[in-house]
Amino acid sequence: MHHRIIALLVTILVPLAAGTARAKGTPPKATAAKAPVMALAKAVPDEVKKTVDAFVGRWRFEGALTQAGTTEPLRAKFVFTCRRVAGGRAAACEFKAPFPGSPPMEEAQLWAFNPEDRKVHLFAVNTAGEVHDHAGTWKDDQTLEFDPLKTTDDGKPIEDSLVVTWEGPKLVRFDAVTSYPNGSIVVFRGSGKRM
Numbered sequence: 001m002h003h004r005i006i007a008l009l010v011t012i013l014v015p016l017a018a019g020t021a022r023a024k025g026t027p028p029k030a031t032a033a034k035a036p037v038m039a040l041a042k043a044v045p046d047e048v049k050k051t052v053d054a055f056v057g058r059w060r061f062e063g064a065l066t067q068a069g070t071t072e073p074l075r076a077k078f079v080f081t082c083r084r085v086a087g088g089r090a091a092a093c094e095f096k097a098p099f100p101g102s103p104p105m106e107e108a109q110l111w112a113f114n115p116e117d118r119k120v121h122l123f124a125v126n127t128a129g130e131v132h133d134h135a136g137t138w139k140d141d142q143t144l145e146f147d148p149l150k151t152t153d154d155g156k157p158i159e160d161s162l163v164v165t166w167e168g169p170k171l172v173r174f175d176a177v178t179s180y181p182n183g184s185i186v187v188f189r190g191s192g193k194r195m
Contacts, residue, residue: 044088051113051120055082055091063190074099142166170194
């Protein structure tokens with residue numbers, strides 16, 4: 001009985017003493033957090049690793065850009081370089097493509113698989129002033145197909161489609177089509193070989 005009375009007094013008096021101390025301006029003692037804390041580093045899921053591994057490396061690319069009003073495609077050879085970032089959860093890539101008759105086109109890209117929405121995301125910005133925010137899915141072990149991206153070009157609506165296909169671990173193909181409301185299209189087809 002004596003122990004119960006002491007326990008009861010401790011239960012009542014300790015919070016009361018803490019409240020009195022706070023009232024006098026004494027800060028309360030720190031206690032262990034009870035709310036869950038977000039993990040700052042987690043193991044990399046297989047789908048994330050698969051996406052990053054597919055891009056990481058140096059690729060020697062050959063590409064052709066065909067647009068309305070041209071008889072021959074613009075061709076370029078360039079190096080596409082991708083490295084692991086964010087603890088292996090994304091691939092940061094960049095290239096500088098010297099298309100004839102115009103300044104080289106530079107682009108920076110971030111590729112990542114999001115386990116929450118089960119989509120591969122591509123965010124890209126280039127010297128033509130384009131900003132792309134694509135989302136797509138792995139259709140099979142070698143094909144990434146992105147949802148059509150509805151955006152604008154100089155205020156006019158356009159739609160971008162993109163498919164990336166691997167033909168083994170050292171060969172990749174990009175097929176991108178931009179469609180305009182007047183029916184014209186711009187097509188980029190390129191293939192890269194991992195060096």
